[in-house]
Amino acid sequence: MxxxxxxxxxxxxxxxxxxxxxxxxxxxxxxxxxxxxxxxxxxxxxxxxxxxxxxxxxxxxxxxxxxxxxxxxxxxxxxxxxxxxxxxxxxxxxxxxxxxxxxxxxxxxxxxxxxxxxxxxxxxxxxxxxxxxxxxxxxxxxxxxxxxxxxxxxxxxxxxxxxxxxxxxxxxxxxxxxxxxxxxxxxxxxxxxxxxxxxxxxxxxxxxxxxxxxxxxxxxxDEVAVMYLGDVVEQGNVHDVFARPSHPYTQALMASIPKMARKADRVRLSPIKGTVPAPRDRPEGCAFTSRCPYAFEPCATVRPERTAVGNGHHARCHLLTRQPAEAVA
Missing domain, CATH: 3.40.50.300 (P-loop containing nucleotide triphosphate hydrolases)
Structure with a gap:
């Protein structure tokens, strides 16, 4: 839809x-x-x-x-x-x-x-x-x-x-x-x-x-669908998505959650850098391109395919279909 x-x-x-x-x-x-x-x-x-x-x-x-x-x-x-x-x-x-x-x-x-x-x-x-x-x-x-x-x-x-x-x-x-x-x-x-x-x-x-x-x-x-700028970028069983987030946006959301810690172990929050683009400025490809630390050439121009990363777990990200030799460390 x-x-x-x-x-x-x-x-x-x-x-x-x-x-x-x-x-x-x-x-x-x-x-x-x-x-x-x-x-x-x-x-x-x-x-x-x-x-x-x-x-x-x-x-x-x-x-x-x-x-x-x-x-x-x-x-x-x-x-x-x-x-x-x-x-x-x-x-x-x-x-x-x-x-x-x-x-x-x-x-x-x-x-x-x-x-x-x-x-x-x-x-x-x-x-x-x-x-x-x-x-x-x-x-x-x-x-x-x-x-x-x-x-x-x-x-x-x-x-x-x-x-x-x-x-x-x-x-x-x-x-x-x-x-x-x-x-x-x-x-x-x-x-x-x-x-x-x-x-x-x-x-x-x-x-x-x-x-x-x-x-x-x-x-x-029971299940979760992660949405960014009008696009569902990741979807699956809530336990799988939380344990193994596959889209950089989902990973950034998980990293930004405040965590309870002792005073000596406290660390600064990890916010998602940048801002959400206006809908009229959305890239033709992946909507998260302007804020993604792993973005490369096709991200802004080619919409990622819905890729299976587990049983009933899918994500839209070019990193999931990138050749192993080109993978980001």
Whole structure:
């Protein structure tokens, strides 16, 4: 799948380039990378929630829940009934900032009630009982009373739990979590991650977890896809990628993680040198070329092939196909 943004004053920009991800029921795929690399755009494309100037020009989004025939979401019209039947029902999303995603003029209960009434046809009283049960399931104390609260009356952690309850209202087959622990304290973050793991085990759903925190990835993910400037540069089992990172960008991310050490053993952090290029200045070849310490002639002009480096572990880097005699020490 490729996503292009158009502008009347400038040339079109391909913000996401040929991303190929597969999600499995009961498993979590973490999509990681620096801010602005295209993680959230990729997630919103699954639900066709892109801005008006964004277009999926190449590729498909195939959704195949259970025994039902597969559906290419790209071919569905944005306001069509088939897409509405999927959005919020079979595929749900936990947005990055619940305070701006929840309606400030409707109570938490009313917003969750609406989801259940629309997708499952329950009557208002039945929907409210479902809502209270969901709020209780996600660990909100005094669920029946909290259902009548407005978002601004809840703490950040409770708002996030309410957002999770809304996303799970119709028992989705796929849950997209867009940085659900951002701006939460460490204790609340751990509680939210434990909650998501438990709910996934209960419902057996697939989960796409978007984050820039590699510590969270190690805790919750089964597989990880590393994204840089709209391109997935490495993908595989989380243990394999963390133990044997094969792309220079993944290696740089791992090296930049702060490590606990005694005072005598302390070393300076190892940041990734340079800055992320603007999407319009991206090289034709590998997007990481301008910051890569191993870059050589083909990197800027030829896009690397997706190369297997292990069982289910792939990376896009010219170093992986370079002749042994030319290998970088």
């Amino acid at each position: 490729s996503i292009t943004f158009s502008s009347p004053d400038e040339a079109d920009i391909e913000a996401v380039r040929q991303v190929d991800l597969t999600l499995t029921p009961g498993k979590t795929l973490a999509l990681v990378g620096e801010s602005g690399c295209g993680k959230s755009v990729t997630a919103r494309a699954v639900l066709r929630l892109l801005d008006k100037n964004a277009e999926i020009r190449r590729g498909s989004i195939v959704f195949s829940p259970g025994d039902e025939p597969p559906t290419d979401i790209v071919k569905l019209k944005p306001d069509s009934l088939p897409l509405r039947a999927i959005r919020g029902n079979q595929i749900s999303m936990i947005f990055q900032e619940p305070m701006s995603s929840l309606s400030p003029v409707h109570t938490i209960g009313d917003q969750i009630d609406e989801m259940v009434i629309i997708h499952e046809g329950l009557k208002p009283k039945q929907a409210r009982e479902r809502t209270v049960a969901l709020l209780d399931q996600v660990g909100i104390p005094g669920a029946r009373e909290r259902a009548d609260a407005y978002p601004f009356q809840l703490s950040g952690g409770l708002r996030q739990r309410a957002m999770i309850a809304m996303a799970l209202a119709c028992t989705p087959k796929l849950l997209i979590a867009d940085e659900p622990t951002t701006a939460l304290d460490v204790t609340t973050q751990a509680q939210i991650l434990d909650l998501l793991r438990q709910l996934q085990a209960d419902f057996g759903m697939a989960m796409l977890f978007i984050t820039h925190d590699l510590g969270v990835v190690a805790e919750i993910a």
